[in-house]
Amino acid sequence: MMMLRQTSRKACLGLRASPLGLGRRLYHENVIDHFENPRNVGSFNRNDPNVGTGLVGAPSCGDLMSLQIKVDDSGQIIDTRFKTFGCGSAIASSSVASEWIKGKTLEEVLTIKNAEIAKHLSLPPVKLHCSMLAEDAIKSAVRDYKEKQAKANAAAAGETLKA
Numbered sequence: 001m002m003m004l005r006q007t008s009r010k011a012c013l014g015l016r017a018s019p020l021g022l023g024r025r026l027y028h029e030n031v032i033d034h035f036e037n038p039r040n041v042g043s044f045n046r047n048d049p050n051v052g053t054g055l056v057g058a059p060s061c062g063d064l065m066s067l068q069i070k071v072d073d074s075g076q077i078i079d080t081r082f083k084t085f086g087c088g089s090a091i092a093s094s095s096v097a098s099e100w101i102k103g104k105t106l107e108e109v110l111t112i113k114n115a116e117i118a119k120h121l122s123l124p125p126v127k128l129h130c131s132m133l134a135e136d137a138i139k140s141a142v143r144d145y146k147e148k149q150a151k152a153n154a155a156a157a158g159e160t161l162k163a
Contacts, residue, residue, distance in 0.1 A: 034096055053067075065094050066082060066084070068081045117131040
């Protein structure tokens with residue numbers, strides 16, 4: 001059973017076992033590190049007004065990524081969480097994105113581009129869509145947070161008018 005899990009993990013990472021037990025690495029060590037040791041995995045309460053959720057997917061390959069940000073009153077991202085269903089490159093891209101956005105403002109994270117993520121991970125061309133998903137998830141999470149804040153502010157303004 002353990003051998004099956006190890007073989008499965010190697011297949012996800014693009015490692016091929018040879019008859020001698022030696023592997024041929026197809027992905028950069030950063031991809032392997034973030035796949036085997038993903039940072040910030042989990043989720044926050046979607047209904048929390050200080051949480052923005054970005055849910056994106058690539059139907060062509062089956063990758064699905066959820067990235068959440070928790071924002072303080074000054075507009076700084078104080079924590080992040082992600083859940084990704086997909087290949088090792090998609091998981092690694094999510095993990096890197098979640099690390100890079102922590103501690104930044106909403107405006108700062110919108111400047112993170114998929115090319116930067118792909119370069120950091122040394123993604124092969126056929127896996128660039130994974131870094132694009134991460135960029136899209138960041139934008140989607142920020143958009144969701146801003147929409148929640150606008151609704152909360154409108155509701156608060158309405159309550160003030162009634163009083």
